Amino acid sequence: xxxxxxxxxxxxxxxxxxxxxxxxxxxxxxxxxxxxxxxxxxxxxxxxxxxxxxxxxxxxxxxxxxxxxxxxxxxxxxxxxxxxxxxxxxxxxxxxxxxxxxxxxxxxxxxxxxxxxxxxxxxxxxxxxxxxxxxxxxxxxxxxxxxxxxxxxxxxxxxxxxxxxxxxxxxxxxxxxxxxxxxxxxx
Numbered sequence: 001x002x003x004x005x006x007x008x009x010x011x012x013x014x015x016x017x018x019x020x021x022x023x024x025x026x027x028x029x030x031x032x033x034x035x036x037x038x039x040x041x042x043x044x045x046x047x048x049x050x051x052x053x054x055x056x057x058x059x060x061x062x063x064x065x066x067x068x069x070x071x072x073x074x075x076x077x078x079x080x081x082x083x084x085x086x087x088x089x090x091x092x093x094x095x096x097x098x099x100x101x102x103x104x105x106x107x108x109x110x111x112x113x114x115x116x117x118x119x120x121x122x123x124x125x126x127x128x129x130x131x132x133x134x135x136x137x138x139x140x141x142x143x144x145x146x147x148x149x150x151x152x153x154x155x156x157x158x159x160x161x162x163x164x165x166x167x168x169x170x171x172x173x174x175x176x177x178x179x180x181x182x183x184x185x186x187x
Contacts, residue, residue, distance in 0.1 A: 021150070025129075032097040067136060078093060080094070155177035159175075173186075
């Protein structure tokens with residue numbers, strides 16, 4: 001059951017990223033509260049969609065409300081949620097979750113008992129949720145995905161994105177203010 005009607009995936013990626021903070025994301029019943037997300041758009045030189053569609057990034061150019069999954073550094077599967085209209089090429093990278101559901105499964109997948117480190121970083125999120133290339137292009141409103149809008153108002157921090165070499169100063173990183181589960185603190 002998904003109740004994300006309050007999250008408009010046809011909006012701009014920064015708007016969607018901010019709206020996702022505090023939402024609950026589950027994959028096959030495992031996941032938690034989104035506490036950090038980064039926005040990317042095709043006009044953004046740091047985005048995978050900047051140079052146009054390729055076989056790797058095709059899901060980013062598909063309909064909004066789908067998953068875009070890519071492999072980072074040949075090691076980690078990273079999960080993005082596609083937004084804007086089909087053909088545009090925008091998405092939101094899920095950078096960190098506060099684990100709430102399926103914690104034992106996440107611990108086994110990640111090989112750590114430290115809850116703060118289970119989903120603190122996009123590679124860790126992918127590993128903890130069991131994300132693979134098979135999830136690429138899947139609808140977010142159908143199994144194995146569940147997405148629930150935030151239960152109430154949340155306080156959102158904003159700052160520059162991290163871990164990129166282009167457009168580093170763009171303030172499109174959003175996080176749940178004061179969360180100890182973020183990949184890095186907001187300054």
